[in-house]
Amino acid sequence: MSITRDEVAHLARLSRLALSDEELDHLAPQLDQIISAVAQVQEVAAEGIPPTSHATGLTNVFRDDEPAPCLTPEQALSGAPEVELQRFKVPRILAEEP
Numbered sequence: 001m002s003i004t005r006d007e008v009a010h011l012a013r014l015s016r017l018a019l020s021d022e023e024l025d026h027l028a029p030q031l032d033q034i035i036s037a038v039a040q041v042q043e044v045a046a047e048g049i050p051p052t053s054h055a056t057g058l059t060n061v062f063r064d065d066e067p068a069p070c071l072t073p074e075q076a077l078s079g080a081p082e083v084e085l086q087r088f089k090v091p092r093i094l095a096e097e098p
Contacts, residue, residue: 003032 005028012019019027073086082089 003028003035 005024008024008028008031009019011031012024077083077086077088080088
């Protein structure tokens with residue numbers, strides 16, 4: 001089964017891609033090779049092999065979520081350039097509406 005230039009043009013239209021005539025002529029054989037390669041992969045004998053979602057086993061590498069002491073507001077704000085009402089004070093970026 002060979003992919004034609006017209007089929008590539010149709011796929012390009014469906015994908016909303018604007019391809020020139022040269023691009024269509026160039027892409028048609030490449031797409032045909034890709035589809036042939038996928039067809040070869042599908043022919044592999046996979047009887048008795050269970051389907052998997054990953055090539056290797058999944059392992060959680062994160063630590064357990066355990067409660068730990070938190071910073072006090074004073075500690076958290078100790079390095080802030082400006083503080084107001086126990087909050088970081090930053091320059092106003094929006095003007096107030098009248």
